[in-house]
Amino acid sequence: MMSNLYIDRRKFIGSTGILTAGLWLFPKLVFEQESPVAIIRRAAATAKITVTRLRGNLSMLEGSGGNVLVLNGPEGKLMVDGGIDLSRTNMTAALESISPAPLKHLINTHWHFDHVDGNLWLHESGASITAHENTLRNMSRTVTVEDWNFTFPPYPAGSLPEKTFRKKEFLAFNGEDIAMRYYGPAHTDSDISVYFPKADILHVGDTWWNGHYPFIDYSTGGHIKGMIEATNYNLRKAGDDTIIIPGHGEIGNKKQLTVYRDMLVDIYQNVKTMKDSGKSLNQIIAAKPTSKYDAVFGTFIINPDFFTKLVYKGA
Template structure:
Protein backbone atom coordinates (compact mmCIF):
# COMPACT_ATOMS: atom_id res chain seq x y z
CA UNK A 1 0.00 0.00 0.00
CA UNK A 2 1.39 3.42 -0.93
CA UNK A 3 1.90 6.28 1.53
CA UNK A 4 -0.92 8.12 -0.17
CA UNK A 5 -3.31 5.19 0.21
CA UNK A 6 -2.53 5.02 3.91
CA UNK A 7 -2.94 8.76 4.39
CA UNK A 8 -6.17 8.78 2.42
CA UNK A 9 -7.58 5.93 4.51
CA UNK A 10 -6.56 7.66 7.72
CA UNK A 11 -8.18 10.86 6.54
CA UNK A 12 -11.47 9.26 5.56
CA UNK A 13 -11.64 7.31 8.80
CA UNK A 14 -11.00 10.42 10.85
CA UNK A 15 -13.52 12.45 8.92
CA UNK A 16 -16.31 9.92 9.07
CA UNK A 17 -15.68 8.20 12.38
CA UNK A 18 -13.36 9.96 14.79
CA UNK A 19 -14.47 13.57 14.45
CA UNK A 20 -15.15 14.39 10.83
CA UNK A 21 -13.66 17.75 10.53
CA UNK A 22 -9.93 17.93 10.19
CA UNK A 23 -10.70 19.46 6.95
CA UNK A 24 -7.56 20.11 5.04
CA UNK A 25 -5.79 17.18 3.50
CA UNK A 26 -2.83 18.42 1.50
CA UNK A 27 -1.68 14.82 1.25
CA UNK A 28 -4.85 14.32 -0.73
CA UNK A 29 -3.60 17.03 -3.05
CA UNK A 30 0.08 16.07 -3.24
CA UNK A 31 1.89 13.00 -1.99
CA UNK A 32 4.65 14.33 0.26
CA UNK A 33 7.37 12.14 -1.27
CA UNK A 34 6.41 12.01 -4.93
CA UNK A 35 4.50 15.32 -5.10
CA UNK A 36 2.11 13.62 -7.50
CA UNK A 37 -1.12 15.63 -7.60
CA UNK A 38 -4.31 13.90 -6.58
CA UNK A 39 -7.39 14.89 -8.54
CA UNK A 40 -10.17 14.49 -5.99
CA UNK A 41 -10.63 17.55 -3.81
CA UNK A 42 -10.69 17.01 -0.04
CA UNK A 43 -13.85 19.14 0.00
CA UNK A 44 -15.71 16.44 -1.91
CA UNK A 45 -14.32 13.68 0.28
CA UNK A 46 -15.21 15.49 3.50
CA UNK A 47 -18.75 16.24 2.40
CA UNK A 48 -19.32 12.62 1.41
CA UNK A 49 -17.96 11.35 4.73
CA UNK A 50 -20.03 13.83 6.74
CA UNK A 51 -23.27 12.32 5.45
CA UNK A 52 -22.85 9.28 7.70
CA UNK A 53 -20.54 10.64 10.41
CA UNK A 54 -21.59 10.04 13.99
CA UNK A 55 -22.21 13.18 16.01
CA UNK A 56 -20.65 13.02 19.46
CA UNK A 57 -22.04 15.33 22.17
CA UNK A 58 -19.84 16.45 25.06
CA UNK A 59 -21.36 18.32 27.99
CA UNK A 60 -19.15 21.21 28.97
CA UNK A 61 -19.77 23.82 31.65
CA UNK A 62 -23.10 25.40 32.50
CA UNK A 63 -25.58 25.09 29.65
CA UNK A 64 -22.96 24.50 26.95
CA UNK A 65 -22.27 21.36 24.92
CA UNK A 66 -19.91 20.56 22.06
CA UNK A 67 -20.87 18.58 18.96
CA UNK A 68 -18.14 16.75 17.02
CA UNK A 69 -18.55 14.90 13.77
CA UNK A 70 -19.71 17.39 11.14
CA UNK A 71 -16.93 19.70 10.07
CA UNK A 72 -15.49 21.96 12.74
CA UNK A 73 -16.34 21.71 16.42
CA UNK A 74 -19.83 23.04 17.13
CA UNK A 75 -20.69 24.75 20.43
CA UNK A 76 -24.33 24.77 21.58
CA UNK A 77 -25.92 26.98 24.23
CA UNK A 78 -29.25 25.68 25.51
CA UNK A 79 -31.67 27.36 27.89
CA UNK A 80 -34.92 29.28 28.30
CA UNK A 81 -34.11 31.55 25.34
CA UNK A 82 -33.66 28.52 23.08
CA UNK A 83 -30.56 27.23 21.31
CA UNK A 84 -27.57 29.11 19.96
CA UNK A 85 -24.94 27.36 17.86
CA UNK A 86 -21.37 28.40 17.17
CA UNK A 87 -20.77 27.00 13.68
CA UNK A 88 -23.13 24.74 11.82
CA UNK A 89 -21.10 21.94 10.31
CA UNK A 90 -21.73 20.38 6.92
CA UNK A 91 -25.20 20.37 5.36
CA UNK A 92 -25.40 16.64 4.61
CA UNK A 93 -25.05 15.96 8.36
CA UNK A 94 -28.48 17.51 8.96
CA UNK A 95 -30.25 14.32 10.19
CA UNK A 96 -27.55 13.47 12.72
CA UNK A 97 -26.98 17.07 13.83
CA UNK A 98 -30.74 17.55 14.23
CA UNK A 99 -30.94 14.44 16.38
CA UNK A 100 -28.06 15.67 18.54
CA UNK A 101 -29.69 19.08 18.98
CA UNK A 102 -33.01 17.49 19.92
CA UNK A 103 -31.16 15.34 22.43
CA UNK A 104 -29.87 18.46 24.14
CA UNK A 105 -33.35 19.95 24.45
CA UNK A 106 -36.54 20.79 22.58
CA UNK A 107 -36.41 24.58 22.76
CA UNK A 108 -36.07 26.17 19.30
CA UNK A 109 -32.92 27.25 17.55
CA UNK A 110 -32.56 31.04 17.59
CA UNK A 111 -29.01 31.95 16.58
CA UNK A 112 -26.10 30.58 14.58
CA UNK A 113 -22.68 32.24 14.86
CA UNK A 114 -20.16 31.50 12.08
CA UNK A 115 -16.54 31.69 13.21
CA UNK A 116 -15.30 32.11 9.61
CA UNK A 117 -16.34 31.35 6.05
CA UNK A 118 -14.95 27.83 5.44
CA UNK A 119 -17.42 25.22 4.25
CA UNK A 120 -16.99 22.84 7.17
CA UNK A 121 -18.25 25.60 9.45
CA UNK A 122 -20.95 27.23 7.27
CA UNK A 123 -22.23 24.52 4.92
CA UNK A 124 -25.10 23.83 7.32
CA UNK A 125 -26.17 27.49 7.35
CA UNK A 126 -29.08 27.13 4.96
CA UNK A 127 -30.98 24.40 6.79
CA UNK A 128 -30.23 25.95 10.18
CA UNK A 129 -31.57 29.28 8.95
CA UNK A 130 -34.70 27.49 7.76
CA UNK A 131 -34.94 25.97 11.24
CA UNK A 132 -35.13 29.45 12.73
CA UNK A 133 -31.57 30.65 13.28
CA UNK A 134 -30.49 34.24 12.74
CA UNK A 135 -26.95 33.96 11.34
CA UNK A 136 -24.26 36.20 12.84
CA UNK A 137 -20.70 36.52 11.48
CA UNK A 138 -17.85 38.86 10.67
CA UNK A 139 -18.40 40.98 7.59
CA UNK A 140 -15.66 39.12 5.70
CA UNK A 141 -17.51 35.84 6.15
CA UNK A 142 -20.43 37.40 4.30
CA UNK A 143 -18.04 38.79 1.68
CA UNK A 144 -16.38 35.44 0.97
CA UNK A 145 -19.64 33.50 0.95
CA UNK A 146 -21.30 36.00 -1.40
CA UNK A 147 -18.85 35.51 -4.26
CA UNK A 148 -16.99 32.80 -6.12
CA UNK A 149 -14.01 31.93 -3.90
CA UNK A 150 -11.08 29.70 -4.83
CA UNK A 151 -8.95 27.71 -2.36
CA UNK A 152 -6.00 26.41 -4.34
CA UNK A 153 -4.78 23.96 -1.70
CA UNK A 154 -8.13 22.18 -1.77
CA UNK A 155 -8.29 22.36 -5.57
CA UNK A 156 -11.80 23.70 -5.16
CA UNK A 157 -13.76 26.74 -6.27
CA UNK A 158 -16.73 27.61 -4.09
CA UNK A 159 -19.71 29.21 -5.84
CA UNK A 160 -21.64 31.99 -4.09
CA UNK A 161 -23.71 30.57 -1.24
CA UNK A 162 -27.51 30.61 -1.57
CA UNK A 163 -29.25 33.61 -0.06
CA UNK A 164 -30.64 31.58 2.83
CA UNK A 165 -27.14 30.58 3.92
CA UNK A 166 -25.71 34.09 4.14
CA UNK A 167 -25.14 35.83 7.49
CA UNK A 168 -27.90 38.33 8.25
CA UNK A 169 -26.13 40.23 11.01
CA UNK A 170 -22.47 41.14 10.57
CA UNK A 171 -19.92 43.16 12.49
CA UNK A 172 -16.48 44.66 11.92
CA UNK A 173 -14.57 44.30 15.21
CA UNK A 174 -16.74 43.29 18.16
CA UNK A 175 -20.31 42.19 18.84
CA UNK A 176 -22.31 41.17 21.91
CA UNK A 177 -25.39 39.02 22.26
CA UNK A 178 -27.41 38.43 25.44
CA UNK A 179 -28.71 34.87 25.40
CA UNK A 180 -29.50 32.22 28.01
CA UNK A 181 -28.06 34.29 30.82
CA UNK A 182 -24.78 34.99 29.04
CA UNK A 183 -23.41 38.20 27.57
CA UNK A 184 -21.75 36.43 24.66
CA UNK A 185 -18.74 38.30 23.25
CA UNK A 186 -17.59 37.99 19.64
CA UNK A 187 -14.26 39.46 18.58
CA UNK A 188 -12.47 39.68 15.23
CA UNK A 189 -8.86 38.44 15.20
CA UNK A 190 -7.55 40.17 12.05
CA UNK A 191 -6.38 37.84 9.23
CA UNK A 192 -5.03 34.58 10.65
CA UNK A 193 -6.46 31.27 9.41
CA UNK A 194 -8.56 33.34 6.98
CA UNK A 195 -9.50 37.01 6.83
CA UNK A 196 -12.78 36.34 8.68
CA UNK A 197 -11.84 34.57 11.94
CA UNK A 198 -13.59 35.44 15.19
CA UNK A 199 -13.58 34.15 18.75
CA UNK A 200 -16.78 33.58 20.72
CA UNK A 201 -16.60 33.86 24.51
CA UNK A 202 -19.17 32.84 27.13
CA UNK A 203 -17.98 34.71 30.28
CA UNK A 204 -20.32 33.11 32.81
CA UNK A 205 -19.31 29.59 31.80
CA UNK A 206 -15.74 30.74 30.99
CA UNK A 207 -15.77 28.90 27.67
CA UNK A 208 -13.91 30.34 24.67
CA UNK A 209 -14.40 29.06 21.10
CA UNK A 210 -11.35 30.06 19.05
CA UNK A 211 -12.20 28.07 15.91
CA UNK A 212 -9.53 27.34 13.32
CA UNK A 213 -6.83 29.60 14.67
CA UNK A 214 -6.18 26.51 16.86
CA UNK A 215 -6.02 22.89 15.73
CA UNK A 216 -5.45 21.08 19.01
CA UNK A 217 -2.67 18.52 18.56
CA UNK A 218 -2.23 19.10 14.83
CA UNK A 219 -0.49 21.40 12.40
CA UNK A 220 -3.15 23.83 11.15
CA UNK A 221 -4.20 24.84 7.67
CA UNK A 222 -3.63 28.45 6.59
CA UNK A 223 -5.84 29.71 3.78
CA UNK A 224 -3.64 32.13 1.87
CA UNK A 225 -6.32 32.62 -0.77
CA UNK A 226 -8.47 34.53 1.70
CA UNK A 227 -5.85 36.36 3.70
CA UNK A 228 -4.50 33.70 6.05
CA UNK A 229 -0.89 34.01 7.22
CA UNK A 230 1.38 32.47 9.83
CA UNK A 231 2.05 35.71 11.72
CA UNK A 232 -1.68 36.25 12.05
CA UNK A 233 -2.09 32.73 13.43
CA UNK A 234 0.51 33.46 16.11
CA UNK A 235 -1.07 36.82 16.94
CA UNK A 236 -4.52 35.21 17.21
CA UNK A 237 -3.17 32.56 19.57
CA UNK A 238 -1.60 35.30 21.72
CA UNK A 239 -4.88 37.21 21.85
CA UNK A 240 -6.71 34.06 22.89
CA UNK A 241 -4.18 33.43 25.64
CA UNK A 242 -4.58 36.99 26.89
CA UNK A 243 -8.35 36.51 26.99
CA UNK A 244 -8.28 33.23 28.92
CA UNK A 245 -7.12 31.83 32.23
CA UNK A 246 -5.98 28.45 33.50
CA UNK A 247 -9.64 27.61 34.17
CA UNK A 248 -10.98 28.58 30.76
CA UNK A 249 -12.31 25.77 28.58
CA UNK A 250 -10.99 26.49 25.08
CA UNK A 251 -12.71 24.99 22.05
CA UNK A 252 -10.46 24.56 18.99
CA UNK A 253 -11.82 24.46 15.48
CA UNK A 254 -10.50 20.90 15.19
CA UNK A 255 -9.28 18.42 17.75
CA UNK A 256 -10.29 17.79 21.36
CA UNK A 257 -11.47 20.33 23.91
CA UNK A 258 -8.43 22.10 25.28
CA UNK A 259 -7.03 24.52 27.82
CA UNK A 260 -4.63 27.41 28.13
CA UNK A 261 -1.58 25.21 28.65
CA UNK A 262 -2.20 23.30 25.43
CA UNK A 263 -2.85 26.50 23.48
CA UNK A 264 0.39 27.96 24.87
CA UNK A 265 2.35 24.94 23.64
CA UNK A 266 0.71 25.27 20.23
CA UNK A 267 1.54 29.00 20.07
CA UNK A 268 5.15 28.29 20.98
CA UNK A 269 5.35 25.64 18.25
CA UNK A 270 3.98 28.05 15.63
CA UNK A 271 6.39 30.79 16.73
CA UNK A 272 9.44 28.55 16.67
CA UNK A 273 8.67 27.10 13.23
CA UNK A 274 7.90 30.58 11.88
CA UNK A 275 11.29 31.85 13.12
CA UNK A 276 13.14 28.88 11.65
CA UNK A 277 11.44 29.12 8.26
CA UNK A 278 11.77 32.90 8.12
CA UNK A 279 15.50 32.72 8.88
CA UNK A 280 16.07 30.20 6.09
CA UNK A 281 13.92 32.18 3.67
CA UNK A 282 15.84 35.38 4.43
CA UNK A 283 19.04 33.50 3.61
CA UNK A 284 17.64 33.11 0.11
CA UNK A 285 16.70 29.45 0.33
CA UNK A 286 13.92 28.20 -1.92
CA UNK A 287 10.81 26.57 -0.53
CA UNK A 288 12.14 23.12 -1.50
CA UNK A 289 15.42 23.83 0.27
CA UNK A 290 13.58 24.94 3.38
CA UNK A 291 11.39 21.82 3.33
CA UNK A 292 14.54 19.69 3.01
CA UNK A 293 16.00 21.42 6.09
CA UNK A 294 13.08 20.03 8.15
CA UNK A 295 12.40 23.07 10.34
CA UNK A 296 9.43 21.31 11.98
CA UNK A 297 11.35 18.17 13.00
CA UNK A 298 11.24 18.63 16.78
CA UNK A 299 7.42 18.92 16.68
CA UNK A 300 6.50 16.33 14.07
CA UNK A 301 5.92 13.48 16.52
CA UNK A 302 3.17 15.50 18.24
CA UNK A 303 1.69 17.72 15.53
CA UNK A 304 2.69 16.13 12.24
CA UNK A 305 1.23 12.64 12.30
CA UNK A 306 -2.22 13.43 11.00
CA UNK A 307 -3.74 15.39 8.13
CA UNK A 308 -1.34 18.30 7.70
CA UNK A 309 2.07 16.73 7.16
CA UNK A 310 5.35 18.43 8.13
CA UNK A 311 6.42 19.16 4.54
CA UNK A 312 3.15 20.77 3.60
CA UNK A 313 2.96 22.81 6.79
CA UNK A 314 6.46 24.08 6.06
CA UNK A 315 5.26 25.19 2.63
CA UNK A 316 2.27 26.96 4.18
CA UNK A 317 4.51 28.82 6.61
CA UNK A 318 7.05 29.70 3.90
CA UNK A 319 4.43 31.56 1.85
CA UNK A 320 3.91 34.25 4.46
CA UNK A 321 7.13 34.03 6.50
Protein backbone atom coordinates in the same frame (compact mmCIF):
# COMPACT_ATOMS: atom_id res chain seq x y z
CA MET B 1 4.48 9.62 -7.85
CA MET B 2 3.20 12.45 -5.66
CA SER B 3 5.51 14.86 -3.90
CA ASN B 4 6.25 14.20 -0.25
CA LEU B 5 4.54 17.52 0.43
CA TYR B 6 1.24 15.70 0.15
CA ILE B 7 -0.42 12.89 1.97
CA ASP B 8 -1.41 9.97 -0.24
CA ARG B 9 -4.89 8.83 -1.12
CA ARG B 10 -4.61 5.54 0.78
CA LYS B 11 -3.73 7.32 4.02
CA PHE B 12 -6.67 9.67 3.68
CA ILE B 13 -9.17 6.94 2.91
CA GLY B 14 -7.87 4.98 5.89
CA SER B 15 -8.38 8.01 8.11
CA THR B 16 -11.97 8.88 7.26
CA GLY B 17 -12.78 7.99 10.84
CA ILE B 18 -11.79 11.58 11.56
CA LEU B 19 -15.39 12.41 10.81
CA THR B 20 -16.25 11.23 14.30
CA ALA B 21 -13.87 13.74 15.81
CA GLY B 22 -14.12 16.78 13.53
CA LEU B 23 -13.36 17.20 9.83
CA TRP B 24 -9.93 18.32 8.72
CA LEU B 25 -8.58 20.20 5.76
CA PHE B 26 -6.26 18.84 3.13
CA PRO B 27 -3.54 20.21 0.85
CA LYS B 28 -3.74 20.54 -2.91
CA LEU B 29 -3.11 17.45 -5.05
CA VAL B 30 -3.94 14.96 -2.33
CA PHE B 31 -6.15 13.40 -4.98
CA GLU B 32 -5.50 13.07 -8.66
CA GLN B 33 -9.06 13.71 -9.83
CA GLU B 34 -11.22 14.84 -6.92
CA SER B 35 -10.84 17.60 -4.36
CA PRO B 36 -10.91 16.59 -0.69
CA VAL B 37 -13.79 19.04 -0.25
CA ALA B 38 -16.13 16.78 -2.22
CA ILE B 39 -14.98 13.68 -0.34
CA ILE B 40 -15.40 15.35 3.06
CA ARG B 41 -18.89 16.53 2.21
CA ARG B 42 -19.90 13.07 1.03
CA ALA B 43 -18.52 11.39 4.14
CA ALA B 44 -20.39 13.85 6.36
CA ALA B 45 -23.68 12.22 5.37
CA THR B 46 -22.95 9.22 7.61
CA ALA B 47 -20.70 10.88 10.19
CA LYS B 48 -21.41 10.02 13.80
CA ILE B 49 -22.09 13.10 15.93
CA THR B 50 -20.88 12.96 19.52
CA VAL B 51 -22.14 15.29 22.25
CA THR B 52 -19.90 16.36 25.14
CA ARG B 53 -21.63 18.22 27.98
CA LEU B 54 -19.55 21.09 29.32
CA ARG B 55 -20.65 23.65 31.91
CA GLY B 56 -23.19 26.45 31.94
CA ASN B 57 -25.66 24.58 29.67
CA LEU B 58 -23.03 24.42 26.92
CA SER B 59 -22.20 21.29 24.92
CA MET B 60 -19.76 20.50 22.12
CA LEU B 61 -20.80 18.53 19.04
CA GLU B 62 -18.10 16.73 17.06
CA GLY B 63 -18.34 14.95 13.76
CA SER B 64 -19.65 17.37 11.14
CA GLY B 65 -17.02 19.85 10.13
CA GLY B 66 -15.41 21.97 12.82
CA ASN B 67 -16.24 21.68 16.49
CA VAL B 68 -19.75 23.01 17.17
CA LEU B 69 -20.66 24.67 20.47
CA VAL B 70 -24.30 24.70 21.61
CA LEU B 71 -25.80 26.92 24.32
CA ASN B 72 -29.14 25.61 25.52
CA GLY B 73 -31.67 27.35 27.75
CA PRO B 74 -35.19 28.71 28.20
CA GLU B 75 -34.77 31.11 25.26
CA GLY B 76 -33.84 28.27 22.92
CA LYS B 77 -30.54 27.10 21.42
CA LEU B 78 -27.56 29.00 20.05
CA MET B 79 -24.89 27.31 17.94
CA VAL B 80 -21.33 28.36 17.17
CA ASP B 81 -20.68 26.94 13.68
CA GLY B 82 -23.02 24.65 11.80
CA GLY B 83 -20.98 21.86 10.28
CA ILE B 84 -21.78 20.30 6.90
CA ASP B 85 -25.31 20.17 5.51
CA LEU B 86 -25.20 16.46 4.66
CA SER B 87 -24.95 15.76 8.40
CA ARG B 88 -28.38 17.26 8.96
CA THR B 89 -30.10 14.07 10.11
CA ASN B 90 -27.46 13.16 12.67
CA MET B 91 -26.94 16.77 13.75
CA THR B 92 -30.68 17.16 14.33
CA ALA B 93 -30.70 14.05 16.51
CA ALA B 94 -27.72 15.35 18.49
CA LEU B 95 -29.38 18.72 19.04
CA GLU B 96 -32.61 17.06 20.17
CA SER B 97 -30.64 14.90 22.60
CA ILE B 98 -29.64 18.10 24.37
CA SER B 99 -33.22 19.40 24.59
CA PRO B 100 -36.31 20.00 22.44
CA ALA B 101 -35.76 23.78 22.65
CA PRO B 102 -35.91 25.56 19.27
CA LEU B 103 -32.84 26.86 17.48
CA LYS B 104 -32.64 30.66 17.59
CA HIS B 105 -29.10 31.77 16.76
CA LEU B 106 -26.09 30.61 14.74
CA ILE B 107 -22.65 32.25 14.89
CA ASN B 108 -20.05 31.43 12.21
CA THR B 109 -16.41 31.61 13.31
CA HIS B 110 -15.28 32.02 9.67
CA TRP B 111 -16.35 31.25 6.10
CA HIS B 112 -14.90 27.77 5.44
CA PHE B 113 -17.24 25.07 4.16
CA ASP B 114 -16.82 22.73 7.11
CA HIS B 115 -18.16 25.47 9.39
CA VAL B 116 -20.89 27.08 7.23
CA ASP B 117 -22.28 24.38 4.90
CA GLY B 118 -25.05 23.74 7.43
CA ASN B 119 -26.14 27.39 7.46
CA LEU B 120 -29.07 26.93 5.08
CA TRP B 121 -30.93 24.20 6.94
CA LEU B 122 -30.14 25.78 10.31
CA HIS B 123 -31.52 29.10 9.08
CA GLU B 124 -34.61 27.32 7.78
CA SER B 125 -34.92 25.73 11.23
CA GLY B 126 -35.14 29.15 12.85
CA ALA B 127 -31.58 30.39 13.37
CA SER B 128 -30.60 34.00 12.82
CA ILE B 129 -26.99 33.99 11.52
CA THR B 130 -24.23 36.31 12.77
CA ALA B 131 -20.65 36.47 11.44
CA HIS B 132 -17.83 38.81 10.53
CA GLU B 133 -18.42 40.93 7.44
CA ASN B 134 -15.69 39.05 5.55
CA THR B 135 -17.54 35.78 6.09
CA LEU B 136 -20.51 37.30 4.28
CA ARG B 137 -18.23 38.66 1.55
CA ASN B 138 -16.50 35.32 0.93
CA MET B 139 -19.75 33.33 1.01
CA SER B 140 -21.32 35.75 -1.47
CA ARG B 141 -18.70 35.34 -4.20
CA THR B 142 -16.82 32.68 -6.14
CA VAL B 143 -13.67 31.70 -4.23
CA THR B 144 -10.88 29.35 -5.28
CA VAL B 145 -8.85 27.84 -2.44
CA GLU B 146 -5.70 26.80 -4.27
CA ASP B 147 -4.40 24.40 -1.63
CA TRP B 148 -7.67 22.45 -1.72
CA ASN B 149 -7.82 22.48 -5.53
CA PHE B 150 -11.44 23.60 -5.23
CA THR B 151 -13.59 26.53 -6.35
CA PHE B 152 -16.58 27.44 -4.20
CA PRO B 153 -19.54 29.10 -5.93
CA PRO B 154 -21.54 31.71 -4.02
CA TYR B 155 -23.71 30.25 -1.27
CA PRO B 156 -27.51 30.59 -1.59
CA ALA B 157 -29.13 33.61 0.02
CA GLY B 158 -30.58 31.60 2.90
CA SER B 159 -27.09 30.52 3.96
CA LEU B 160 -25.73 34.02 4.31
CA PRO B 161 -25.21 35.81 7.63
CA GLU B 162 -28.00 38.28 8.32
CA LYS B 163 -26.04 40.29 10.87
CA THR B 164 -22.37 41.15 10.40
CA PHE B 165 -19.82 43.20 12.28
CA ARG B 166 -16.36 44.63 11.73
CA LYS B 167 -14.54 44.41 15.07
CA LYS B 168 -16.78 43.40 17.99
CA GLU B 169 -20.32 42.19 18.58
CA PHE B 170 -22.30 41.18 21.68
CA LEU B 171 -25.39 39.05 22.17
CA ALA B 172 -27.31 38.49 25.41
CA PHE B 173 -28.91 35.04 25.33
CA ASN B 174 -29.85 32.45 27.96
CA GLY B 175 -28.11 34.40 30.70
CA GLU B 176 -24.82 34.75 28.80
CA ASP B 177 -23.37 38.03 27.50
CA ILE B 178 -21.72 36.44 24.49
CA ALA B 179 -18.75 38.41 23.14
CA MET B 180 -17.56 38.08 19.53
CA ARG B 181 -14.25 39.60 18.43
CA TYR B 182 -12.51 39.77 15.04
CA TYR B 183 -8.87 38.66 15.07
CA GLY B 184 -7.76 40.22 11.81
CA PRO B 185 -6.33 37.97 9.08
CA ALA B 186 -5.24 34.67 10.68
CA HIS B 187 -6.52 31.30 9.45
CA THR B 188 -8.57 33.31 6.91
CA ASP B 189 -9.53 36.99 6.69
CA SER B 190 -12.81 36.30 8.54
CA ASP B 191 -11.93 34.59 11.85
CA ILE B 192 -13.64 35.53 15.11
CA SER B 193 -13.56 34.29 18.70
CA VAL B 194 -16.77 33.65 20.64
CA TYR B 195 -16.59 33.93 24.44
CA PHE B 196 -19.17 32.87 27.01
CA PRO B 197 -18.02 34.71 30.18
CA LYS B 198 -20.43 33.17 32.68
CA ALA B 199 -19.41 29.63 31.74
CA ASP B 200 -15.85 30.79 30.94
CA ILE B 201 -15.77 28.96 27.61
CA LEU B 202 -13.92 30.37 24.61
CA HIS B 203 -14.44 29.11 21.03
CA VAL B 204 -11.44 30.13 18.94
CA GLY B 205 -12.41 28.59 15.61
CA ASP B 206 -9.63 27.45 13.30
CA THR B 207 -7.01 29.72 14.84
CA TRP B 208 -6.29 26.59 16.92
CA TRP B 209 -6.04 22.99 15.78
CA ASN B 210 -5.37 21.23 19.06
CA GLY B 211 -2.58 18.68 18.64
CA HIS B 212 -2.11 19.20 14.89
CA TYR B 213 -0.42 21.52 12.46
CA PRO B 214 -3.11 23.93 11.23
CA PHE B 215 -4.16 24.85 7.74
CA ILE B 216 -3.65 28.50 6.74
CA ASP B 217 -5.78 29.73 3.86
CA TYR B 218 -3.65 32.25 1.98
CA SER B 219 -6.25 32.30 -0.79
CA THR B 220 -8.59 34.27 1.47
CA GLY B 221 -6.18 36.34 3.51
CA GLY B 222 -4.78 33.87 6.02
CA HIS B 223 -1.22 34.37 7.28
CA ILE B 224 1.14 32.62 9.69
CA LYS B 225 1.89 35.89 11.53
CA GLY B 226 -1.83 36.46 11.96
CA MET B 227 -2.19 32.94 13.39
CA ILE B 228 0.46 33.76 15.97
CA GLU B 229 -1.20 37.09 16.83
CA ALA B 230 -4.59 35.40 17.17
CA THR B 231 -3.16 32.75 19.47
CA ASN B 232 -1.52 35.41 21.63
CA TYR B 233 -4.90 37.12 21.95
CA ASN B 234 -6.52 33.82 22.93
CA LEU B 235 -3.88 33.31 25.61
CA ARG B 236 -4.50 36.79 27.01
CA LYS B 237 -8.23 36.16 27.01
CA ALA B 238 -8.12 32.72 28.64
CA GLY B 239 -7.59 32.03 32.31
CA ASP B 240 -6.27 28.88 33.90
CA ASP B 241 -9.80 27.45 34.19
CA THR B 242 -11.10 28.56 30.79
CA ILE B 243 -12.40 25.77 28.56
CA ILE B 244 -11.05 26.47 25.07
CA ILE B 245 -12.81 25.00 22.04
CA PRO B 246 -10.51 24.63 19.01
CA GLY B 247 -11.85 24.56 15.49
CA HIS B 248 -10.48 21.01 15.24
CA GLY B 249 -9.13 18.64 17.84
CA GLU B 250 -9.99 17.90 21.43
CA ILE B 251 -11.31 20.38 23.98
CA GLY B 252 -8.33 22.26 25.34
CA ASN B 253 -6.92 24.61 27.95
CA LYS B 254 -4.45 27.46 28.27
CA LYS B 255 -1.46 25.20 28.89
CA GLN B 256 -2.07 23.26 25.67
CA LEU B 257 -2.66 26.48 23.75
CA THR B 258 0.66 27.85 25.02
CA VAL B 259 2.49 24.82 23.64
CA TYR B 260 0.76 25.37 20.29
CA ARG B 261 1.71 29.08 20.23
CA ASP B 262 5.34 28.32 21.03
CA MET B 263 5.40 25.78 18.20
CA LEU B 264 4.04 28.32 15.70
CA VAL B 265 6.57 30.97 16.74
CA ASP B 266 9.56 28.63 16.67
CA ILE B 267 8.78 27.13 13.27
CA TYR B 268 8.04 30.56 11.80
CA GLN B 269 11.40 31.88 13.04
CA ASN B 270 13.23 28.80 11.74
CA VAL B 271 11.69 29.08 8.28
CA LYS B 272 12.06 32.86 8.06
CA THR B 273 15.75 32.72 8.99
CA MET B 274 16.44 30.22 6.23
CA LYS B 275 14.28 32.03 3.68
CA ASP B 276 15.99 35.36 4.46
CA SER B 277 19.36 33.67 3.91
CA GLY B 278 18.29 32.80 0.36
CA LYS B 279 17.32 29.16 0.75
CA SER B 280 14.60 27.82 -1.55
CA LEU B 281 11.42 26.13 -0.35
CA ASN B 282 12.81 22.70 -1.25
CA GLN B 283 16.03 23.40 0.62
CA ILE B 284 14.09 24.53 3.69
CA ILE B 285 11.87 21.45 3.59
CA ALA B 286 14.99 19.27 3.36
CA ALA B 287 16.38 21.01 6.47
CA LYS B 288 13.29 19.87 8.45
CA PRO B 289 12.60 23.09 10.42
CA THR B 290 9.62 21.44 12.14
CA SER B 291 11.43 18.30 13.31
CA LYS B 292 11.30 18.89 17.08
CA TYR B 293 7.47 19.15 16.89
CA ASP B 294 6.60 16.52 14.30
CA ALA B 295 6.01 13.68 16.76
CA VAL B 296 3.20 15.69 18.38
CA PHE B 297 1.79 17.92 15.63
CA GLY B 298 2.84 16.25 12.39
CA THR B 299 1.24 12.83 12.46
CA PHE B 300 -2.03 13.60 10.74
CA ILE B 301 -3.32 15.34 7.63
CA ILE B 302 -1.24 18.53 7.54
CA ASN B 303 2.15 16.86 7.46
CA PRO B 304 5.47 18.57 8.31
CA ASP B 305 6.48 19.27 4.71
CA PHE B 306 3.18 20.85 3.83
CA PHE B 307 3.10 22.92 7.01
CA THR B 308 6.59 24.14 6.18
CA LYS B 309 5.24 25.26 2.79
CA LEU B 310 2.41 27.16 4.48
CA VAL B 311 4.80 28.94 6.85
CA TYR B 312 7.19 29.70 3.97
CA LYS B 313 4.43 31.57 2.15
CA GLY B 314 4.21 34.07 5.00
CA ALA B 315 7.82 34.18 6.16
